[in-house]
Amino acid sequence: MTSLFAIVDCNNFYASCERVFNPALNSRPVVVLSNNDGCIIALSNEAKALGVKMGTPYFQARPQLEEYGVAVFSSNYELYGDMSRRVVETLQQFTPNLEVYSIDESFLDLGDFYKVDLQEYARTIKETVKQWTGIPVAVGVATTKTLAKVANRISKKSAKANGVLVLTDERHIEAALKRTEVGDVWGIGRRYANKLAGLGIHTAWDLRNVTDAFAKKHLTVVGLRTVKELRGESCMELEHMPPAKQNICTSRSFGKTLTELTELEDALATHTIRCATKLRKQKSCAGVITVFLMTNRFTEQHYYYSRTVKLDSPTNSELELLRHATKALKQMYRPSLQYKKAGVIVSDIVPANQVQLSLLTSHNTDRDNKLMQTLDSLREKYGNKFVKYGVQGSNEAIKKWELNRDHISACYTTDITGLLKVS
DNA sequence: TCTGGGGTCCTAGGACCC
């Protein structure tokens, strides 16, 4: 029984999302910036054709962008998240055996579809997603996830393929792997690509033909799996249910540098609450919380402070996490430094229903759980900004550390608090 | 002036125990 996978990948996803609700952009190059308007993280094909590169700091690219009349957007994750859901719902019409791999990519298990015309089927997927959501996608089909990714990549580049490539024929696979650079293989990053080049491995085809021992020695067992997948031996199953996260991190750069303890408390409280909310959403508790502060990493003197606290008993109560985070912050804080970024990481995560209550803390837990449930539903209804703690300060104070989002698009699919509009 | 955020997995080496 041979496996069969499709990977459906949205083209230039964030840029495409901006275009869906603003058709005037269809004739213009579009870029989307990272948080804080820092770097370019998405480009339309037209912007790529101008030579603008992914990851470039906005302030460096800005003159060029203005010269060419490129449309520039701050990232709008409410919009992208909502569009992502629409794409997934469309794909679910084709098969329930689907893995949402990232905000813009899904794997489909086509294991039972050998009898259908795959080319035709893949094209129907692509056209349906475009028609129902407005988002252009590319579809790659093969017997392993890694080969499907290769097919997907080529389908975008080849005019003939036009966004759909079924890679099941041995001769076609060989040709595809020969024209794929080794660094473009899923699982081979820049470091490994350089290392492999030094060892005479330049294409995906070269990599497919190394021995198992060679792969394991130079690329660890992870790389060996990649090599096997390139040979057509499926080593990565579809993951229907994403496993609960083992670490959860919320961090942001500030719009401006901060020096005051109260401002940092405010920012970190918001991050802590987001971490706690994420924990509750996946029904987990964390046994360890880490708080970190850093100054600008691009200046000569760069400071990074962090403090890790092991809790008596795992929790997802933001009240308790806030207590520890605030205390840790006070211990780390040095006045007179220009802080640029802060964050909270919760780890040692366990399922909430497996938490052993310590006698010391158990009397609080019931009350906390009920309060957290209430807060979650209030926030879902009225938005995150609706419920706040004293430590989070007034709305005035928040402006100082909030992100720069000078080029944000309108909230087409959500209102300002992140609520779904009823349409 | 301005440089993102959030994850996973594997390995090597040290600490510690028997």
Next chain:
DNA sequence: TCTGGGGTCCTAGGACCC
């Protein structure tokens, strides 16, 4: 006091992904 070996756990660092 000296000696050897093996197992486990933890951490830091390095690689990758989107």
